[in-house]
Amino acid sequence: MRIYFSVDMEGVTGLVDADDVQPGGRDYERGRLMMAEDVNAAIRGAIAAGATGITVNDAHGRMRNLLPESLHPAARLIRGRTKQMGMLEGLTPEHDAVVCVGYHSRAGAPGVLSHSFMGHEIEDIWLDGRPVGEIGLAHATAAAIGVPVAVLTGDDSACAEMAEWDGSVATVAVKYAHGRFAADLRPAGEARTAIEEAVAAALSAPRTAQSVAAEPAEPSTLAVRWQSASVAATLLGIPGVTSTDTRTVQAQGTLPGLYRLFGVWMRVAASLTDQPPYC
Known part of the structure; x- marks a missing residue:
């Protein structure tokens, strides 16, 4: 196991x-x-x-x-x-x-x-x-x-x-x-x-006791609302990313690919901001 x-x-x-x-x-x-x-x-x-x-x-x-x-x-x-x-x-x-x-x-x-x-x-x-x-x-x-x-x-x-x-x-x-x-x-x-x-x-x-079968790869929508409008605007340069307002972006895809894409979004956001996480 x-x-x-x-x-x-x-x-x-x-x-x-x-x-x-x-x-x-x-x-x-x-x-x-x-x-x-x-x-x-x-x-x-x-x-x-x-x-x-x-x-x-x-x-x-x-x-x-x-x-x-x-x-x-x-x-x-x-x-x-x-x-x-x-x-x-x-x-x-x-x-x-x-x-x-x-x-x-x-x-x-x-x-x-x-x-x-x-x-x-x-x-x-x-x-x-x-x-x-x-x-x-x-x-x-x-x-x-x-x-x-x-x-x-x-x-x-x-x-x-x-x-x-x-x-x-x-x-x-x-x-x-x-x-x-x-x-x-x-x-x-x-x-x-x-x-x-x-x-x-x-x-x-x-x-x-054993792995479950993977769930069917059905498309999902992941949306993220950022504090900064500049982060959302920058992420619109990634193909497939759309906005619902000035600070919220979304994308469609299947997991785990959508999880990997979200990781890219965070790396872009980190490059644009420099703020401690708990202030």
């Missing part, structure tokens, strides 16, 4: 502030170790369920947060950027399940460090008219590849967002949002035991 881990940072046990998750922040070095402990708990759960192949993708920020020496020795790490598939780099139909560790809720949601991919640069995202963030887009893309999401860990807002997309996904709330930069924290040991047990149980269930 091959398991794929997509590991973000804002939803990690104990972390509540930009200083916890951004390089140069006062508590970033501690934060990256907390990140490793959460993913290691999930890896232990996967091994208990019989996993023989484990791929971990560092999916936060510049994607150089996990220290290879701090990761469980059973895992292979995908580290660094730029990656064509971003938060899902390395996911293939040969994987049996996806585990999302440390995820957060979408922009505008009342969750800890909530945002969608680029902080305030992205105000809203819609997939086929439905509001979506990193959780929903990862779930939809993994389904198109043919791999089910089995578990998600994060704060209670992220868990609720995942439940809206797929109630069969096991979720572990490691903290409870009291605002965008405050939370009621579960004790670290308790949270990691919960992660390990949830992953072991979910991956032992018949639903994730």
